[in-house]
Amino acid sequence: MSVTTQVSDQAVVGGPALPQERRLVTALPGPRSVELAARQRAAVPGGVSTTMPVFAAAAGGGVVVDVDGNSLIDLGSGIAVTTVGNSAPLVAQAVGDQAAAFTHTCFMITPYEGYVEVAERLNALTPGDHDKRTALFNSGAEAVENAVKIARSYTGRTAVVAFDHAYHGRTNLTMALTAKNQPYKSGFGPFASEVYRVPTSYPFRDGLSGPEAARRAIDQIEKQVGVENLAAVIIEPIQGEGGFIVPAEGFLPAIVDWARENGVVFVADEVQSGIARTGTWYASEHEGIVPDLVTTAKGVAGGLPLSAVTGRAEIMDAAHAGGLGGTYGGNPVACAAALATLDTIVADGLLERATAVGEQLTARLGALAERDARVGEVRGRGAMIAVELVDPATGEPDAALAKAVAGAAHAEGVIVLTCGTYGNVLRLLPPLSIADELLAEGLDVLERALGATR
The missing domain is CATH 3.40.640.10 (Type I PLP-dependent aspartate aminotransferase-like (Major domain))
Incomplete structure (x- = not known):
């Protein structure tokens, strides 16, 4: 398996000099991550669970690189922590x-x-x-x-x-x-x-x-x-x-x-x-x-x-x-x-950058909402944006759809998180060091993942 999309050699701001690309050289998780997951199960209690089945080796700009050499687009920032980019x-x-x-x-x-x-x-x-x-x-x-x-x-x-x-x-x-x-x-x-x-x-x-x-x-x-x-x-x-x-x-x-x-x-x-x-x-x-x-x-x-x-x-x-x-x-x-x-x-002007990232997210996701009635609402401010997924006939929360979309995006090398009392919300928290092109590609993958669930 090999997927590579080159965006730029550097992040917009901050981070180590990692190629800013989505690159899948193995299925996820790769063999080294599988090995580490087995060690995790033997050493760490099951109450400490993980969202992605991959182990990080490096991160910077808008990517996380795993121990198998896969490069993932980061739309989570470790739950809004690495706002300025990893290892800025x-x-x-x-x-x-x-x-x-x-x-x-x-x-x-x-x-x-x-x-x-x-x-x-x-x-x-x-x-x-x-x-x-x-x-x-x-x-x-x-x-x-x-x-x-x-x-x-x-x-x-x-x-x-x-x-x-x-x-x-x-x-x-x-x-x-x-x-x-x-x-x-x-x-x-x-x-x-x-x-x-x-x-x-x-x-x-x-x-x-x-x-x-x-x-x-x-x-x-x-x-x-x-x-x-x-x-x-x-x-x-x-x-x-x-x-x-x-x-x-x-x-x-x-x-x-x-x-x-x-x-x-x-x-x-x-x-x-x-x-x-x-x-x-x-x-x-x-x-x-x-x-x-x-x-x-x-x-x-x-x-x-x-x-x-x-x-x-x-x-x-x-x-x-x-x-x-x-x-x-x-x-x-x-x-x-x-x-x-x-x-x-x-x-690095990251207040302005957060606003620009938010505009890019809401423009793309707002257009998606107009085409797909399962997107009940796109909301948030700046680089803190959510997509609430619903049953288009009833407006009721659709947690299964959110789980399926996130899982499909994960398999394609995009880190996206879910949230919501009803479990039906996708939340996007990209690092402000992410390049526009890489962010757009992450949204492309997310859109394909939603389309594949029909």
Whole structure:
């Protein structure tokens, strides 16, 4: 088996000098990947599953090269992590330099400048010009959990409201905040208490305006939770695992205004939507909202584990000394990677690039939707775009179709992810270093995969 389509010798920006091409020299998975998969089954628990049956050997630009020499088009970015491209030059250099200097001291023991500089940068980049503070952690779930701790400490209240279709992580508290049972929650309870769920804005399915959807949510909060008990509301400005749901215009501002009027901390979970992914630093900017607290992770450190909670100084300072932190939080190597990632976004114009990628995606997929009634909706912002697949006769979610299309694309060397509460959404999160021609080819493969399922 041999498929090769040459696009260019280099990525648009960043990454190692890998040929930017889709190249299949074996069926997927190849023999070396099959061998490693057998070792994985013998060494790694079955609960840690994988989407693609191939093992990576190198990555950069818009491709991932596996151990058998196959080169795959990357439309997933490791779930929105390698936004600036895999092994982006500034990131790789910064990581090497910092590792040579020191890899760890624990910021709570002997602090270092990198942590402070990352905090300063995030204080400046998150929405709003108020006085801010930032604390650093390791994962998105850890950031969310600490945001809840901080909100409870500040308000003296305990209840937290999350929304339908939410995904906030896999720790006990963040599983309680997460809506989707399989595979995230089933069998892992009981979960943390004082977490409540209300309807979100899902225009494709509820048909409500933003203000109408907000009133519905607020009414339920006031009747079933009580403002006097509520520490925080937490929402993803664009829901990720829930299906890249973009709320109707006016929904988020109405929730923010209500929260502020009632002394409730508004937390924007921007773990997936933040750091240039949607064409702005944070997706909250598209609605003009200023959250009290913002969580950041995924794309912030070019592939290294780092997360953050950034927020109003008076709220962030509410926790007592020693109440926030962790052994590895704000690791110096991860901080160096984050600073280089932020520099790369500016130097390479990646905010504008995300917008251009989004225009290319929505133009192609929008045209596809006009021809194929199984494409119920194309939605998203910037380089965070989803395709919701449905039964054209009923409009009901078609998870089997999404699974089949993704599987066919995988077999042809294109990494595409699924999501959605109903499992019927294809999500596209290409690295911003991908070449236009390579992105177009990936969409060609995806379109053929959809056509082959008729």
